[in-house]
Amino acid sequence: MHSTKYVVIFVLILTSTVAVLLAGFREITKEGAERNEDIFNKRAILLAVEDYLGDGVKVNNLADGEVLNIFDTQVKQVTLNAQGQPIEDGGVKAEDIDMAKEKKKPESERKLPLFIYESGGEKYYIVSVRGTGLWDEIWGNIALKSDLNTVAGAAFDHKGETPGLGAEIKDNPTFAEQFKGRTIYDNGAYVSVNVRKGGAVDKEHEVDGISGATVTANGVSDMLYKGIKAYEPYFKTLK
Amino acid sequence: MEFLNVFIKAAFIENLVLAYFLGMCSYLAVSKTVKTAFGLGLAVIFVLGITMPINWLISEYLLSENGLLGIDLTFLRFILFIAVIASMVQLVEMVVEKFSPGLYAALGIFLPLITVNCAILGGSLFMVSREYNLTESVAFGLGGGFGWFLAIIAIAAIREKIRYSNVPPALRGLGMAFILTGLMGIAFMSLMGIDPAVFTAAK
Amino acid sequence: MADTSVKDPQVKKAEPLFGKAERKLLVDPLNDNNPITVQVLGICSALAVTSLVYPSVVMAVSVIFVTAFANLFTSILRNYIPKQVRMIVQLVIIASLVTMVELTLRYLNYPIYKQLSVYIGLIITNCIVMGRLEAFAMANKPWRSFIDGIGNGLGYGVILIMVGIVREIFGKGSLFAGSPIELKIIGATDAYMIDTTQSVLFGWYANNNLMVLPAAAMFLIGIFIWIQRSYNQKLVDVS
Numbered sequence A: 001m002h003s004t005k006y007v008v009i010f011v012l013i014l015t016s017t018v019a020v021l022l023a024g025f026r027e028i029t030k031e032g033a034e035r036n037e038d039i040f041n042k043r044a045i046l047l048a049v050e051d052y053l054g055d056g057v058k059v060n061n062l063a064d065g066e067v068l069n070i071f072d073t074q075v076k077q078v079t080l081n082a083q084g085q086p087i088e089d090g091g092v093k094a095e096d097i098d099m100a101k102e103k104k105k106p107e108s109e110r111k112l113p114l115f116i117y118e119s120g121g122e123k124y125y126i127v128s129v130r131g132t133g134l135w136d137e138i139w140g141n142i143a144l145k146s147d148l149n150t151v152a153g154a155a156f157d158h159k160g161e162t163p164g165l166g167a168e169i170k171d172n173p174t175f176a177e178q179f180k181g182r183t184i185y186d187n188g189a190y191v192s193v194n195v196r197k198g199g200a201v202d203k204e205h206e207v208d209g210i211s212g213a214t215v216t217a218n219g220v221s222d223m224l225y226k227g228i229k230a231y232e233p234y235f236k237t238l239k
Numbered sequence B: 001m002e003f004l005n006v007f008i009k010a011a012f013i014e015n016l017v018l019a020y021f022l023g024m025c026s027y028l029a030v031s032k033t034v035k036t037a038f039g040l041g042l043a044v045i046f047v048l049g050i051t052m053p054i055n056w057l058i059s060e061y062l063l064s065e066n067g068l069l070g071i072d073l074t075f076l077r078f079i080l081f082i083a084v085i086a087s088m089v090q091l092v093e094m095v096v097e098k099f100s101p102g103l104y105a106a107l108g109i110f111l112p113l114i115t116v117n118c119a120i121l122g123g124s125l126f127m128v129s130r131e132y133n134l135t136e137s138v139a140f141g142l143g144g145g146f147g148w149f150l151a152i153i154a155i156a157a158i159r160e161k162i163r164y165s166n167v168p169p170a171l172r173g174l175g176m177a178f179i180l181t182g183l184m185g186i187a188f189m190s191l192m193g194i195d196p197a198v199f200t201a202a203k
Numbered sequence C: 001m002a003d004t005s006v007k008d009p010q011v012k013k014a015e016p017l018f019g020k021a022e023r024k025l026l027v028d029p030l031n032d033n034n035p036i037t038v039q040v041l042g043i044c045s046a047l048a049v050t051s052l053v054y055p056s057v058v059m060a061v062s063v064i065f066v067t068a069f070a071n072l073f074t075s076i077l078r079n080y081i082p083k084q085v086r087m088i089v090q091l092v093i094i095a096s097l098v099t100m101v102e103l104t105l106r107y108l109n110y111p112i113y114k115q116l117s118v119y120i121g122l123i124i125t126n127c128i129v130m131g132r133l134e135a136f137a138m139a140n141k142p143w144r145s146f147i148d149g150i151g152n153g154l155g156y157g158v159i160l161i162m163v164g165i166v167r168e169i170f171g172k173g174s175l176f177a178g179s180p181i182e183l184k185i186i187g188a189t190d191a192y193m194i195d196t197t198q199s200v201l202f203g204w205y206a207n208n209n210l211m212v213l214p215a216a217a218m219f220l221i222g223i224f225i226w227i228q229r230s231y232n233q234k235l236v237d238v239s
Helices: A004-047 A064-074 A101-105 A173-177 A216-237 B003-013 B025-027 B034-063 B074-099 B101-114 B116-127 B134-162 B175-187 B197-201 C008-014 C020-030 C053-077 C083-108 C110-116 C127-137 C142-171 C188-196 C214-231
Strands: A075-080 A112-119 A122-132 A137-144 A151-158 A194-196 A206-210
Touching: A004 A064, A004 A151, A004 B074, A004 C083, A064 A075, A064 A112, A064 C188, A101 B101, A112 A216, A122 B101, A122 B175, A137 B025, A137 C110, A151 A173, A151 C020, A194 A216, A206 C008, B003 B134, B025 B134, B025 B175, B025 C008, B025 C142, B034 B074, B034 B134, B074 B101, B074 C083, B101 C008, B134 B175, B134 C188, B175 C214, C020 C142, C053 C083, C053 C127, C053 C142, C083 C110, C083 C127, C127 C142, C142 C214
Parallel strands: A194 A206
Antiparallel strands: A075 A112, A112 A122, A122 A137, A137 A151
16 A cells, blocks of 8 residues: 555646646647548538549549649638628638538627638539438538539538448538539528438428438438528528 | 437447447456446536536536627637646545545546546537437436446446456457457447437327 | 557566567457457447448557557556556546547647547546556457457457448448549449449449448457357357
8 A cells, every 4th residue: 555645646646747748749749630620521511522623533532732723813801790791801711611610609708610612613512501310410512503502512410320220421522412402492482402201202391301311311401401591691692 | 309319329329439430448458347337437427417508508508609708708718628627626526525525435536537538528529510409418428428427337247257268368458458449449339320210209 | 650669678588579479469350359340349439430431440540559558558567556546547547548639630730620529538548558457458468458459459440440341332332432432332422422424333232221320330259259159159158
């Protein structure tokens, strides 16, 4: 048995050594980790416009530098307030908006990121949406064509959906593929794109659900409906 | 989300053992008889219920960037959480021993086991990643503990009965316990579609 | 990773660096004393990540790293650790190693870090690590403890990867999905789903969704135990 004094000193030395080591290790890796996170997020955004990046270009095959380059040269970032008005300089950059934090704020205080990707004279409006799936949060980026009605592409991700079921929204490219060409307005009325269990009936505004993942699919529908609607006031000013 | 809502979700729909397979080691090791399973189950409820709010306070006020220290210390999360759990377990052990010898006799031997029960640390990590508030984390702790309790009682009861069945020798004991847990997990999946809001909205 | 693998000169002089005893320490956990199927340790964090091989491999490597170095450091400190706070000291060592793994993954491969999320943290309570510290490292010399750690990490990793392989082939029809060497083994490819004129091997195979559920991991481990014990009669549970 050791004396209490020994125990206290031992524990203090151990914990402080460990804390210093870890803090040092974190400092070394911090920059790289942040860059990785930045690229990871930007890839997710570009995934929504994958078809328009150029012939046969796959987002996941792009080198890190290329991702950043596309973002610098071809993407315009706009930050909107909850009323759909662009916030001019002085506000946060769209890429720095943390959707998870925004979701926790009251709706009237949220900021919305909008990425406008330009390629071959066409503009694509990429909106970010976030909602709740079965276990946890789900989110996605939806690209709209310049008519602000037709979906040009979509990409989803999730925090902890069931692998093989809910997680298919990300893992199975055919799920996101279905969104292409769907429209979010039905004769001028906002309807969003709905995920229907058992298969899409209305091929204009619906996509097939994933069998066994009804709750996640409903979460996606709900997220899209609310998420895209938030951008509506701004889109109206563009039309 | 309300208290009851999170509780029901944690206990049934997102059962720590059957949906996430957390705390499997002690779950498999101590589920040979219902009596011991009962003791361990109670101890888990106890410890989860206590450590969850404490870890919540730590991650909110000590580790977060907006906390008291004003620096982002989230990388120390693992160490602090596990230290809290280990010391809480020890504290609970001492308090229970002093004030309730009866309870100590029932829980005593299980308490040290609990420190390394993944369900406890897992609960705290889930709490952080799901961004619960204080009430919700208490509810999640108690609900998660209750769900764990239910699961271990159920498997222990089945294992007591299955001893009289003619299981192939090589599959006896451990192998069968795994398969049973898998089956129970699938059975619990049928609770997945339940919207916990129905329980709270009915009132 | 700042490795400090060999650091005990006395051991080298006294006995061969890698003799029979060391070999046994390394090989035993693979079969006769497998942490998962025989010692029943460390099942918790394992099951959720085994639906795909690639995360299983990453998880296995992380666990090997943690068991090996936790064993090594505990063994070095074993004579100085006060008995009263033994457990907390061990946990601090493990937790800091796991934090290092987390930071490293974040630095090296952000997507996989995202995918493994809380399960990285759960390595701390992976009973193998703690179990080996208690059963071996507290009573043995550093080099042997290190080998024992690697052996047990490997034994764990082997089961993890085996479960991962079976689940991924039958659940997804692929191998190493998400990694640079993704292979499509059986079933329709994504390209086939979009364009059915593409021909694929075993295109009729429909993915078995049971395999992607976490419960499948339980069944598989149960079956592995069955097979192992049929060949290895001395492991049969008599109770």
